[in-house]
Amino acid sequence: MDPASAFSFDMSYCGSPPTLETLWGRWNFEPALLSVLTLTALAGFVLLRQAGRHRQLAFAGAWLLAVILFVSPICALSVALLSVRVGHHAALTMVLAPLLALTLPARWGTRMALLPPLVLSALALWLWHAPDIYTSAFTHPALYWLMQVSLLGSFTWLWLGLLRSRAAMAAGISALCSAIQMGLLGALLVFAPSPLYLPHLGSTMGFGLLPLEDQQLAGLIMWVPANLPLMALVLWRLLNAIRTDRAVAE
Numbered sequence: 001m002d003p004a005s006a007f008s009f010d011m012s013y014c015g016s017p018p019t020l021e022t023l024w025g026r027w028n029f030e031p032a033l034l035s036v037l038t039l040t041a042l043a044g045f046v047l048l049r050q051a052g053r054h055r056q057l058a059f060a061g062a063w064l065l066a067v068i069l070f071v072s073p074i075c076a077l078s079v080a081l082l083s084v085r086v087g088h089h090a091a092l093t094m095v096l097a098p099l100l101a102l103t104l105p106a107r108w109g110t111r112m113a114l115l116p117p118l119v120l121s122a123l124a125l126w127l128w129h130a131p132d133i134y135t136s137a138f139t140h141p142a143l144y145w146l147m148q149v150s151l152l153g154s155f156t157w158l159w160l161g162l163l164r165s166r167a168a169m170a171a172g173i174s175a176l177c178s179a180i181q182m183g184l185l186g187a188l189l190v191f192a193p194s195p196l197y198l199p200h201l202g203s204t205m206g207f208g209l210l211p212l213e214d215q216q217l218a219g220l221i222m223w224v225p226a227n228l229p230l231m232a233l234v235l236w237r238l239l240n241a242i243r244t245d246r247a248v249a250e
Helices: 031-047 053-071 074-080 082-103 115-128 131-136 141-164 168-191 211-223 225-249
Strands: none
Touching: 031 053, 053 074, 053 082, 074 082, 082 115, 082 141, 082 211, 082 225, 115 131, 115 141, 115 168, 141 168, 141 225, 168 211, 168 225, 211 225
């Protein structure tokens, strides 16, 4: 039996792979998810009433992006295409995570050590994209949410330090290290000689992609656009460090 056709999506959180014809109807209105999003919005409204405008906007942007990622048909499409799930993870770790970090009080992260979140976020990224562990996230909703929460939590912690740490040079170097390891993982996906992810072997052709092409596209997403926020932060932090050194020297 073909392994792709034998793979079961019965316990996949976002359901079975959609087709082009059914995609627009695959919104995720799971009551538990909608309840969490509603409670999060209410909590944010209450806790941030006296906060600065930039923190309120960061929270609103993070909440809206979470709705798009988990309620819209993107959730279902990420079951069919590895490239969409990698794009989903990129949005989670490179957009939603820094927005959440900006939502937190300004004093948080100013003195934090950067190595622990750097190591933890890298481990989360590589472990959840190891083929067998990645596949396990399709076998039970709890594993799916463990993937999402661990990626979001570890990268929010990392971004808190990258954005807020007073050690500008250390923050810039940490961001560069994170970008390098993410780019390396992306390159491995681009240059792998065969498809690595069982859940997508039988679901990409309906969207005009061979499984290997889908995997290569996923690698490119992780290699280039997902790295842009980190590289922008590297430049910002290193320029700040140079300006600070010059000011001290003068």
